[in-house]
Amino acid sequence: MTDVGPTEWGESPGVGPWQGPAPDDPRYDPALLADGDTRNVVDAYRYWTREAIVADIDERRHPLHIAIENFGNDANIGAVVRTANAFAVDTVHIVGRRRWNRRGAMVTDRYQRLRHHDTTADLLAYATEAGLTVVAVDNVPGASRLESTPLPRECLMIFGQEGPGITDEARAGAAVTVSIAQFGSTRSINAGVAAGIAMHAWIARHGDISQAW
Numbered sequence: 481m482t483d484v485g486p487t488e489w490g491e492s493p494g495v496g497p498w499q500g501p502a503p504d505d506p507r508y509d510p511a512l513l514a515d516g517d518t519r520n521v522v523d524a525y526r527y528w529t530r531e532a533i534v535a536d537i538d539e540r541r542h543p544l545h546i547a548i549e550n551f552g553n554d555a556n557i558g559a560v561v562r563t564a565n566a567f568a569v570d571t572v573h574i575v576g577r578r579r580w581n582r583r584g585a586m587v588t589d590r591y592q593r594l595r596h597h598d599t600t601a602d603l604l605a606y607a608t609e610a611g612l613t614v615v616a617v618d619n620v621p622g623a624s625r626l627e628s629t630p631l632p633r634e635c636l637m638i639f640g641q642e643g644p645g646i647t648d649e650a651r652a653g654a655a656v657t658v659s660i661a662q663f664g665s666t667r668s669i670n671a672g673v674a675a676g677i678a679m680h681a682w683i684a685r686h687g688d689i690s691q692a693w
Contacts, residue, residue, distance in 0.1 A: 493518050493520075494516060494517050494518030494519065494526075495516055495517055495518075495526055495527075496516040497513065497514055497515060497516050498513040498514075498527060503527075506532075507528045507529060507532035507536075508527050508528060508529070508532075509527060509528065509529040512526075512527045512528075512529075513527050519587070520586050520587055520588070521533065521591075522693050524693065530590055530591070533591055534590075534591055537568055537591060540568055540691065541568050541569065541570045541593075542567065542568055542569060542570060542682075542683070542686065542687060543570060543633055543634045543635070543686075544567070544569050544570060544635050544636075544637070544679065544682050544683075544686075545569065545570050545571050545572075545573060545607075545610075545612055545635065545636040545637070546560060546564050546569050546571075546572050546573065546636075546637050546639070546675065546679065547572075547573035547574075547575060547597075547603055547636055547637065547638045547639065548560050548572070548573070548574060548575070548638075548639045548640075548641075548671070548675070549575045549576055549600065549638070549639070549640050549641055549646060549647060549650065550574050550575060550576040550577045550580055550641070552641050552643075552644075554577065554579070554580040554581050555581060555584070555642065556584070556641075556642060556670065556671040556672035556675070557574065557580040557581065557584070557585075558580070558581055558582055558583055558584025558585040558586075558589075559584045559585075559672030559673075559675075559676075560572065560639065560671075560672055560675045560676075561582075561584075561585040561588055561589050561592055561594070562584065562585050562586050562588045563672070563675060563676045563679055564592055564675075564679065565585075565588035565589075565591055565592040566588075567679050567680070567682075567683055567687075569592070569679065570593065571593040571594070571595050572592055572593065572594050572595070573594075573595050573596075573597055573603055573606070573636070574594065574595070574596050574597070575596075575597045575598075575599065575600055575602075575603050576598070576599075578596055584672070600647055600649045600650050600653070601649065603636075603638070603650075604649075604650075604653040607636045607653075610636075611634055612634050612635060612636040613632040613634060613635050613636070613655050614635075614636050614638060614650075614653055614654040614655055615631065615632070615635055615636070615637045615638070615654060615655065615656055615657075615658060616637075616638045616646050616650055616651050616654035616656070616657040616658070617637055617638065617639050617646075617657070617658055617659070617660075617674060617675070617678045618639075618640060618645045618646045618651065618657055618659065619645070619659045619660065619662070619667070619668050619669070620645065620651070620657060620659065622657070623657045623658055623659035624656055624657065624658050624659070625658065625659065625661055626658040626659060626660050626661070626677070626678060626681055627660075627661055627681070629656065629658050630685070631681060631682050631685055631686070632655075633686050635682060637675075637678055637679070637682070638650045638654065639671055639674065639675050639678075640671065641671065642670065642671050645668075658678070660674055660677055660678070
């Protein structure tokens with residue numbers, strides 16, 4: 481297996497049964513070797529057990545944490561989790577309700593660290609204890625431009641819900657609030673999309689691109 485990049489554009493998802501002698505490597509799952517692997521994983525992880533994949537990602541996770549407040553509409557949480565997994569974010573923090581629609585995560589929640597906090601105050605206390613600088617991301621008056629703001633390396637970005645945005649408590653607890661530059665008629669960007677843009681801005685500044693797939 482020489483191709484290690486993501487593959488979503490092939491003729492069919494995944495790969496069939498392993499061809500040839502089975503590898504003598506505990507990371508490989510005997511059932512997947514025998515039956516094939518149709519999971520949504522990059523080629524480098526084909527046939528690996530879930531535990532082996534998580535362990536490998538854990539060795540390469542970034543010191544970036546993502547939080548999303550879940551007090552009402554949870555439609556974007558799955559997309560945020562999927563994007564966080566793609567960027568090897570340390571942890572996704574969900575604030576408020578424990579239940580959320582996992583369909584948008586495309587099963588990536590199995591490989592991504594998730595942590596729940598009952599309240600925004602609990603989240604902010606965690607950030608303080610962990611030594612994380614809190615950055616609120618919201619399109620509000622007075623926010624700094626994401627594009628020109630130096631993002632801290634040990635960082636926790638907070639995103640709000642579609643519509644109301646982040647809570648006043650989250651904004652008050654942040655070291656800085658940033659917004660994404662817009663040029664069209666819409667007042668705001670979808671929360672899941674905004675999270676992806678902000679995560680990539682952090683990766684562009686702090687990530688080692690040579691280690692990307």
